[in-house]
Amino acid sequence: MQLSIVTNQVFKKLPMPPTITAFESSPDRGRGLARDMRVRWALEEVGQPYEVRLVSFSAMKEPAHRALHPFGQIPTYEEGDLALFESGAIVLHIAERHAGLLPDDANARARAIAWMFAALNTVEPPILELATARLLEGDKPWSKERLPLVKDRVRDRLKQLSARLGDADWLDGTFSAGDLMMVGVLLRLKASGLLDEYPNLAAYVARGEARPAFKRAFAAQWAVFTGKPPIG
Template sequence: MTPVITAFDWVPPFAQGQVRDLRVRWALEEAGQAYDVLYLAQGEQKAPPHRGRQPFGQVPTYEEGDLILFESGAIVMHVADRFGGGLLPADPAARARAIEWMFAALNTIEPPLMDHAIATIFERGKPWSAPRLPAVLERIDGRLGELSRRLGERTWLDGDAFTAGDLLMVSVLRIVAGDGLLAAYPNLVAYVARGEGRPAFARALAAQMAGFTGSPPPAILAWLKAQEETT
C-alpha cells in the first residue's frame, strides 16, 4: 500500500522548503518508496478530519493502511524501519547511535533554533521579542559550537554512513542556514551542503516546492503585510 502524507498547498515564502513534511519526503526518497500527498489549505489542519490524524492540528501526518502517525521524527523512524534505505544501520550499536542523533536533532538543537524563528518572524512585533533575542542567539551559538566540535572532520555524525540522524540534523540546521548563524562553523556549513547535495534531498525539495499551488487566506495576507510594515 502506498503511504499518504499530508502537506500544505501554500505557505509564506519564508517557510517554503522548511515545512516538516520535507523531512518525511526525504526519508521516503532515500528509501526509494513512492508516496502520495494529501494537500491541505491553510486552516484545514485545525479542523476535522485532520484533527483525527493529528491532535495538534499540524503537518505532516502519515497513513499506511490502518496505521496513522504524526510527528516528523516518529514518521522518519518508521520509514527507516519499514522501507530501509540505510537510514538505520543493521548493526545494533550503530542503529542506537543513529536514533540518538535523531533525538539530539529534535530535542537539543531544534528548540533554540525555533526560538530564533519565533523572535524574528512569528512574534517579531511583540515587545518581548527584541529583548529576548540576545539570549536566544547565545543559546544557539552554544549548541552549534558543541555540535561543531563533536562533528569535527567527520563526513556524517557517526562517520562515513549517512543515517536518519543526519537527515533530521541537516533538516534542523537548515532552519537558520539562511540567517548566517552557521557561518562561524564551516564544518556545519559543509555538513548541511553535503546533506542538501544528496539526490534524495533534491527530489524531496522539488516535490514540496511543486505542491505550493494554493492561495493564501486573507488573514495570512494581512499578517504578512503587517510584518513587512515592521521591517
C-alpha cells in the same frame, strides 16, 4: 479461488503507497523548511513512492485533520490501517522498515536514533525559539534587545555540535536518519547566517542538500509552492 490468489499477489507487488500531508500554502514559500520535507527526504532515500494530500490552514484546524494530528500540524502519514503524526516518528517508521537510513549493527542503529532525538529535542528547541522570537514577537518592544540572547542559545548548541562533528562527513559513520533529521533542523538556520559561523556545520548541511534524494524531495515540495510539476 485462483483468481483471488492472483489478485492478492498483484496487490502485494503493487501496494498502495503511503499518503503524507503537507501545507497547501507553505509559510516557508517552498524553501523546504516545513516538516513534510524531512518525511519526503526519508522516502526518497529508501526509494519509496508516496502520495501527498495538501491541507489548508483552515482544514488543519478541523476535526478530520485533528483526528490524524492532535496538534493540527503537518506532516501526517497514512499507510493501510496505520496513521502516524510527528515527523520524527514517521522518519523512524520508514527507516525501520526499509534499508538505507539505519545501520545494520544494533549499537550503531541505537546511536543513529539518538542523533534523531538530539536533533529534535536538543538542537531544534532553541532554533524554534529563534523563529518564535522573529515571527511572533518581532514587533514587541523587547525584540531587538532580546534577539542576541536567543541567538547565543542557538550558538551554544551549534558550537557543541560542531565540536562533535569535527571534520567527519556525518555524525556517526555513514549517512543515517540521524543526519537526515539534524540537517533538516539546521536548514532552518540558513537565512539567519548563524550556520556560517560554523563552517563544518555549513558544509555538513550542504552535503545533505547535495544528496540526490534530498534534491528530489526539495523539488517535489517546491513544485507545490510554485504550482509547477517537479519534473518536466
